[in-house]
Amino acid sequence: xxxxxxxxxxxxxxxxxxxxxxxxxxxxxxxxxxxxxxxxxxxxxxxxxxxxxxxxxxxxxxxxxxxxxxxxxxxxxxxxxxxxxxxxxxxxxxxxxxxxxxxxxxxxxxxxxxxxxxxxxxxxxxxxxxxxxxxxxxxxxxxxxxxxxxxxxxxxxxxxxxxxxxxxxxxxxxxxxxxxxxxxxxxxxxx
Amino acid sequence: xxxxxxxxxxxxxxxxxxxxxxxxxxxxxxxxxxxxxxxxxxxxxxxxxxxxxxxxxxxxxxxxxxxxxxxxxxxxxxxxxxxxxxxxxxxxxxxxxxxxxxxxxxxxxxxxxxxxxxxxxxxxxxxxxxxxxxxxxxxxxxxxxxxxxxxxxxxxxxxxxxxxxxxxxxxxxxxxxxxxxxxxxxxxxxx
DNA sequence: AAATCCACTTGACAAAAGGCAAGAAGTAAA
DNA sequence: TTTACTTCTTGCCTTTTGTCAAGTGGATTT
Numbered sequence: 001x002x003x004x005x006x007x008x009x010x011x012x013x014x015x016x017x018x019x020x021x022x023x024x025x026x027x028x029x030x031x032x033x034x035x036x037x038x039x040x041x042x043x044x045x046x047x048x049x050x051x052x053x054x055x056x057x058x059x060x061x062x063x064x065x066x067x068x069x070x071x072x073x074x075x076x077x078x079x080x081x082x083x084x085x086x087x088x089x090x091x092x093x094x095x096x097x098x099x100x101x102x103x104x105x106x107x108x109x110x111x112x113x114x115x116x117x118x119x120x121x122x123x124x125x126x127x128x129x130x131x132x133x134x135x136x137x138x139x140x141x142x143x144x145x146x147x148x149x150x151x152x153x154x155x156x157x158x159x160x161x162x163x164x165x166x167x168x169x170x171x172x173x174x175x176x177x178x179x180x181x182x183x184x185x186x187x188x189x190x191x
Numbered sequence: 192x193x194x195x196x197x198x199x200x201x202x203x204x205x206x207x208x209x210x211x212x213x214x215x216x217x218x219x220x221x222x223x224x225x226x227x228x229x230x231x232x233x234x235x236x237x238x239x240x241x242x243x244x245x246x247x248x249x250x251x252x253x254x255x256x257x258x259x260x261x262x263x264x265x266x267x268x269x270x271x272x273x274x275x276x277x278x279x280x281x282x283x284x285x286x287x288x289x290x291x292x293x294x295x296x297x298x299x300x301x302x303x304x305x306x307x308x309x310x311x312x313x314x315x316x317x318x319x320x321x322x323x324x325x326x327x328x329x330x331x332x333x334x335x336x337x338x339x340x341x342x343x344x345x346x347x348x349x350x351x352x353x354x355x356x357x358x359x360x361x362x363x364x365x366x367x368x369x370x371x372x373x374x375x376x377x378x379x380x381x382x
Numbered sequence: 383a384a385a386t387c388c389a390c391t392t393g394a395c396a397a398a399a400g401g402c403a404a405g406a407a408g409t410a411a412a
Numbered sequence: 413t414t415t416a417c418t419t420c421t422t423g424c425c426t427t428t429t430g431t432c433a434a435g436t437g438g439a440t441t442t
Contacts, residue, residue, distance in 0.1 A: 064338055072334065084330070088323045117319075121309060128308075131322040132279045138329040139275070143263065145336045146369035147255055150399075170420060178337035183399055185421055341429075361390060374429055376391055 004029065006054050007106055010078055015129045021122035028116060029106035034058075034099035040081065041097040047086035049107045053079055056103025057167050061175075062095040071176040074100075074164050080130050081105070100167050150179045151187050195220065197245050198297055201269055206320045212313035219307060220297035225249075225290035231272065232288040238277035240298045244270055247294025248358050252366075253286040262367040265291075265355050271321050272296070292358050341370045342378050 004026040011022040029052060034040065040058065041047050058075040060083060072095060075081040086093035087110060108116070116123040144153060154177060158165055164173065174184040195217040202213040220243060225231065231249065232238050249266040251274060263286060266272040277284035278301060299307070307314040335344060345368060349356055355364065365375040 070334075070338060072330070084323060085327050088319075118312060118315070124309070124315065128279075128319070128322070131319070131326060132275060135322060135326045135329060136276050138326060138333060139263070142329060142333050142336065143261075145333065146366075147261060169418095175337075180400060181420075182401080182422080186399090189421080360388095371430060372390075373392080373431080377429090380391080 004106065006078065007052050010052060011126055014133065015122070015126045017122040017125065021120070025116065025120065025123050025126065026106070028112060029108050032105060032107050034103040036099060036102055038099045038103075039096060040099070041083055041086070041093055041095070043094055043096055044092050045086075046090055047083045047093055047097075048109050049082060050087065050110070050113050051081040051105050051107045053077055053081050053103060053105040055105070057100040057163055058097060058103060059100055059168065059172060059176075060095050060097045061172070069171075069175065071168075071172040074161060074168065074176065076161055076163055080134070084134075100172075145178060150177060150183060151190075153177050154184065154187050155191075195297065197269065198243050201243060202317055205324065206313070206317045208313040208316065212311070216307065216311065216314050216317065217297070219303060220299050223296060223298050225294040227290060227293055229290045229294075230287060231290070232274055232277070232284055232286070234285055234287055235283050236277075237281055238274045238284055238288075239300050240273060241278065241301070241304050242272040242296050242298045244268055244272050244294060244296040246296070248291040248354055249288060249294060250291055250359065250363060250367075251286050251288045252363070260362075260366065262359075262363040265352065265359065265367065267352055267354055271325070275325075291363075336369060341368060341374060342381075344368050345375065345378050346382075 004023075007026040007029060008019070008022045011017070011025055012019065032051070034056065040049055040051065041060075043062070053075055055077050057077070058081055059071050060073050060075070061069050061071045064070050075097075081097065083093050083095055083097060085091065086095075090110070113127070117127055118124075144156060148156065154173075157173070157177065170184060171181050174181045177184065179187075195214075198217040198220060199210070199213045202208070202216055203210065223242070225247065231240055231242065232251075234253070244266055246268050248268070249272055250262050251264050251266070252260050252262045255261050266288075272288065274284050274286055274288060276282065277286075281301070304318070308318055309315075335347060339347065345364075348364070348368065361375060362372050365372045368375065370378075
């Protein structure tokens with residue numbers, strides 16, 4: 001069963017359009033599934049996936065100059081997942097996107113997205129709203145990184161995305177929070 | 192003289208459209224100027240300015256829970272300036288946008304932007320490209336905050352936006368970099 | 383000129399976080 | 413079961429950054 005009801009509801013929650021429009025948009029998406037540790041995107045590929053994640057947990061990461069793996073972001077269910085730089089600029093990605101748990105969702109390609117963007121006014125508003133939403137989230141994360149201690153950042157993650165702490169290994173969470181494994185381990189103990 | 196040549200060139204540098212389209216877009220913008228310390232936006236207002244900053248330096252800031260002023264971002268010339276949350280979601284802003292130096296540029300309102308967005312395909316691509324560009328910049332800043340020391344962050348700012356260090360007071364730069372005034376002062380000395 | 387204000391610097395000490403290495407605990411493989 | 417891995421924890425010590433308070437120097441006001 002490839003029921004797109006969750007995607008329709010997600011679209012309607014993001015932008016004020018008719019249910020009919022939302023269903024038309026949702027129907028252009030293609031179902032896709034991932035096993036634990038599968039990749040949606042690898043470094044050096046040009047991303048061609050704009051994914052609505054219906055269920056599961058993913059993360060994006062890259063390797064820094066010291067060769068260490070840095071988790072940039074986590075994606076939880078009922079969200080859009082994509083690597084904006086590679087997807088929109090059509091350039092090779094530096095980052096990976098990987099499933100942490102089993103995942104399922106619906107995807108469209110860059111070409112499909114662009115066609116929708118220019119032909120369906122409702123999708124234009126949706127696409128823009130997603131960019132705005134993610135941009136705001138990124139700014140918020142920025143603010144949190146600067147103005148909160150590591151402990152507060154951890155507590156914030158705990159209250160906003162508890163799934164992450166449940167499924168993601170400590171080292172991923174640590175690099176996401178900008179601390180070392182040891183420091184995060186100690187923070188946990190103190191709570 | 193309200194020559195929009197710089198705006199036309201900026202548009203053409205962001206998106207591949209015809210010069211004619213770029214000029215038509217540029218001509219819908221209205222000239223605007225700011226004196227030092229003038230505000231483009233204050234807290235509790237709904238932002239209605241999408242500004243191309245042709246010349247000058249601006250910053251956006253807000254007050255944290257302790258009542259301290261935190262500089263969130265600097266805007267340099269030849270960039271788009273706006274407070275995305277308030278402007279696109281039509282809600283009251285928590286942030287201020289203020290001119291650090293004398294500034295001049297060209298603006299449009301939310302309504303004007305939306306009209307262009309839905310009637311001019313070239314502007315759709317431009318608008319999306321700006322969101323993508325700013326989003327990527329925000330992600331990059333995020334990465335830098337997490338994976339660089341305060342000293343490296345300062346050096347990076349020094350090499351990418353030297354105007355800021357020249358015109359903005361130390362305390363603005365310090366809160367932007369996520370360190371105290373004292374720490375930034377000490378960092379400077381060591382260089 | 384004296385007083386005031388502001389931006390910045392500096393010193394002394396405290397707290398937060400990192401580096402490194404060893405060890406515990408769990409999982410998977412042979 | 414034993415071995416090998418990986419993940420996570422912990423101790424010891426260093427580095428970075430913060431806090432608080434005092435002090436300097438420049439600009440403005442009276």
